[in-house]
Amino acid sequence: MAMASRIRAGFSLIRKTLNTTPQFAETLSPVGSSCNPIYSHFQQSRNYTKEIHTKEPEVKVPLVLFGVPGKYATALFSAAAKSNCLDKVESDILNLVEASKKSPLFSQFIKDPSVPAETKVKAVQEIASEAGFSEITKNFLAVAAQNRRLGLIEKIVKCFTELTMAYRGEVKAVVTTVIPLPEQEEKELKETLQDVIGHGKTVKLEQKIDQSIMGGIVVEFAQKVFDMSIRTRAKQMEKFLRDPVNFENF
Structure with a gap:
């Protein structure tokens, strides 16, 4: 199955979560709670990042980008470069944007500020797993959803592409x-x-x-x-x- 098709297949989850948002929100522990598996995943990711910073030199970012999209793109580039998976991460997020352009439902979902962050985190994690995205991409999407930045995904991806092109x-x-x-x-x-x-x-x-x-x-x-x-x-x-x-x- 093509990557875009696998991503679109995950969009059915969005319909489900949009229809059950109140109940879904009640069943989740607070985002900052240690018993929330999503929070635990983020915490482990942060600890892992700290270990990388102490053991490895900083990745040289080829361009200085400003604004929120530039900040997120730079962080994603650094994480992908350290994990030696720039090509995979770039392919992941480009496929996600391309597939989302073909789905008004998904586009509305990620831009709607009324949808709880926890709901978006759950949705993008499921879609990323269904599409076979890398762990770096899945972590990035979860953080972007948690911080209510998914609406900027196209701008972030554009900045990320500028970085990868400059790098190459x-x-x-x-x-x-x-x-x-x-x-x-x-x-x-x-x-x-x-x-x-x-x-x-x-x-x-x-x-x-x-x-x-x-x-x-x-x-x-x-x-x-x-x-x-x-x-x-x-x-x-x-x-x-x-x-x-x-x-x-x-």
Whole structure:
């Protein structure tokens, strides 16, 4: 079964927990109670983290990110890097976000502030287990749910991807066209961008389709935008035609 399918299969739990939230909340011990298995799991995780910090050097994070999403992404990156499972964790959370985009129910569930944190913790733990996520990913989702940060998951994942790309020496280039680029043109564009950044880094090309640009191409690369779309050229032409004519130049 594909990863996305396994994740979606776990969404049935959300329907169940949403329908039984009051009863479910009553059966759980307080989150901070030592008899709560979820709390005990968190406590063991914290103790394990402390041991890592005392025995291993800090992981060098390739970028400094700010804000709550950046903070959570950095913590997840550090934990995954120390456990040597960056690729697995990245795959887990990307699959989770992709599957959640296809499920309005799940999206509503994680963003709804009225759903008790304990309910969200239970749900994401079950979904993570069903999908075969790593322990690092499961712990992260539980902590995010406990701290009511699941609504930021897409922003956190975006920040995490920025960290993993920087760690691997990858530079993202977003190419927008009205139709997919032919394979040969995509290859030539990638080679051109690779020449620009030189050796030591790798271009990672992402294609986007946007009919509104009318034609041409827009390339976002290395914090620069090369806009060669027909829409932009048309606007430039319109501006040129609307500007008053200076006859002194003739």
